[in-house]
Amino acid sequence: MRGLPRRRSARGRDGLRFRTRGEGFRLAGGNTFLDFCEDYRDCPFTSVIFSSDKNKFGDLASLAGRQIEIRGPITVYQGKPEIIIRDPGQIRLAP
Numbered sequence: 001m002r003g004l005p006r007r008r009s010a011r012g013r014d015g016l017r018f019r020t021r022g023e024g025f026r027l028a029g030g031n032t033f034l035d036f037c038e039d040y041r042d043c044p045f046t047s048v049i050f051s052s053d054k055n056k057f058g059d060l061a062s063l064a065g066r067q068i069e070i071r072g073p074i075t076v077y078q079g080k081p082e083i084i085i086r087d088p089g090q091i092r093l094a095p
Helices: none
Strands: 008-012 015-021 024-028 031-035 046-049 067-072 074-077 080-084 091-093
Touching: 067 080
Parallel strands: 046 080
Antiparallel strands: 008 015, 015 067, 024 031, 031 046, 067 091, 074 080
């Protein structure tokens, strides 16, 4: 996956774990996207928190620029892989 800084993934019993440094958060249509590239349009991967799940999460902006690990199954949306984040336990600071 070209363009993803400091990435590492490993298969575990909970699906694929993806670790990278988040570039920022983007709001679109009430959904929150965690972007991992300077320009999300060029990024080969994304993750999303749907507006219906947003109330489960605290201050996501505090994670911006920090190395985080996202866990969950990878799906493909419009030709690009993504992880849908429905639970705060899917995001954590990388060890």
